[in-house]
Amino acid sequence: MGEVMLSVEGLGVTFRRGGDTVRAVRDVSFTVDRGESFGIVGESGSGKSTVLRAICGLSPTSAGVIAMGGQTLSAPRSAAFYRQVQMVFQDPYASLHPRHTVDRVLSEPLAIHGFDRREDRIEQALADVGLGEGFRFRYPHQLSGGQRQRVAIARALILEPRVLLLDEPTSALDASIQAEVLNLLDRLRAERGLTYLMVSHDLAVVSHMCERLIVMQHGRAVEQLSRDALAAHRAETDYTRSLLAASEGYSPAPV
Amino acid sequence: MTALLTVDDLRVTFPTRHGPSEVVRGVTFSLGRERLGIVGESGSGKSQTGRAILGLTPPPGRATAKVLDFDGIDLRAATPATWRSLRGARMSMVMQDPKFSLNPVMTVGRQLVEAVKFGDTGSRAEARDRALAMLEAVQIRDPERVFRAYPHELSGGMGQRAMIAMMLVTEPDLLIADEPTSALDVTVQVEVLRILDRLVADRGMGLIFISHDLRLVSSFCDRVLVMYAGRVVEELKASELRQAQHPYTRGLMNCLPQIEGGRRPLPTLERDAAWAK
Secondary structure (H helix, E strand, C coil): CCCEEEEEEEEEEEEEECCEEEEEEEEEEEEEECCCEEEEEECCCCCHHHHHHHHHCCCCCCEEEEEECCEECCCCCCHHHHHHEEEECCCCCCCCCCCCCHHHHHHHHHHHCCCCCHHHHHHHHHHHCCCCHHHCCCCHHHCCHHHHHHHHHHHHHCCCCCEEEEECCCCCCCHHHHHHHHHHHHHHHHHHCCEEEEEECCHHHHHHHCCEEEEEECCEEEEEEEHHHHHCCCCCCHHHHHHHHHHCCCCCCCC | CCCCEEEEEEEEEEEECCEEEEEEEEEEEEECCCEEEEECCCCCCHHHHHHHHCCCCCCCCEEECCEEEECCEEHHHCCHHHHHHHECCCEEEECCCHHHHCCCCCCHHHHHHHHHHCCCCCCHHHHHHHHHHHHHHCCCCCHHHHHHCCHHHCCHHHHHHHHHHHHHCCCCCEEEEECCCCCCCHHHHHHHHHHHHHHHHHHCCEEEEEECCHHHHHHHCCEEEEEECCEEEEEEEHHHHHHCCCHHHHHHHHCCCCCCCCCCCCCCCCCCHHHHC
């Protein structure tokens, strides 16, 4: 395979509150190659989103090393890091500021990172995600869920990053809109050679989008497998097999 | 099979600046002790249908129907006292989002005990035991911790399970589940559905399962209503969903990604203005 873009080695994240200690992520390791799309699948509370947040510097890491392009990341992350790595969150209803127009949402990262030609970049970013000029001065409440998620993707892409961290980008969307957003993400990756790290609970979505994936349970990575292995239902652990069985739909007898 | 619930020509209207807007337009069905699925995308009126049955159409919206009958009770003329005796005890609803339907300043345990004690005269300790048993029944690994926790301390899936526990603890006759498992993982989803399935089979509960997930509904429910723009565009047996005739139903089926993969780009849904007529 190609050059390693992102590597995570022995990552651990522990949260403490009161007497409760939650070890959200324990000893998770994987590498993502340049231009690859890598998936993390798991149930809620398995730590899959926390891995993404730890990479972004949004969660404290208690163990392990995260490196990008061979360089260990500093904490807090540098501005240069955020130009290369951007995140798209799960819920487009919560991740866009309700009182900022699309224009303001898109200009803020440009201002923070000192980009030039802001007008052109905003127009281009909107066109790239399939929204016309007419959407530029709207507020989030004037957009549908699919349109909001397109704005969130445009906001991530406007800094021309090389890596996108996608945290359940379509789970809040209708099936037909999900298909459109997945097609959009597919096209953008092909056009720009982006690297994706995608978290989802939906095996079918991850299998559609990602070449390789890890399955997480209780904070640990229990299995790594390729898309082909997943498609052929060649899972090695019971947990992955139960995920596969469950995603086929409802079955009355215990699996 | 005698009908538990009969709905004829249900309409829900909201006044807007441009005149009244009808979001549910003439929905008719009857429900026995079975699992009925209502499928549609956001804005299709499926949730408003569920809410109208419970008399929960948010004002200034208005729900009207030719017949709205629950086990011999005419719900159109129900007084607030009648509603109080029905809601929670005999018909209840699992909402879509636990973040908005649980009380943020009460622990999950207190809310559950409150639901148990509603219409039940047992002691506090009994109520607590029943609440804990119900939490365990919805596959919460650490019921004691969840019992003590506030809703914000739980993940979405946990919160939804707590919510389902709360609605099932009174053992209602009719459960309207509005996207009850959308926030859950596939393995938990199956567990929760088995709990619902058991209640339908053992206790003869009627279940209206509102969902956007065709694949899930077709494998879980007995019958499916497909809604588009406030109307039922197709009604079919769940097992015959693959032979669906309406282009909307077929489009919804096709745009789902498959684990087996292959189709790229995914087919998207081309909407036809005539469907909404």
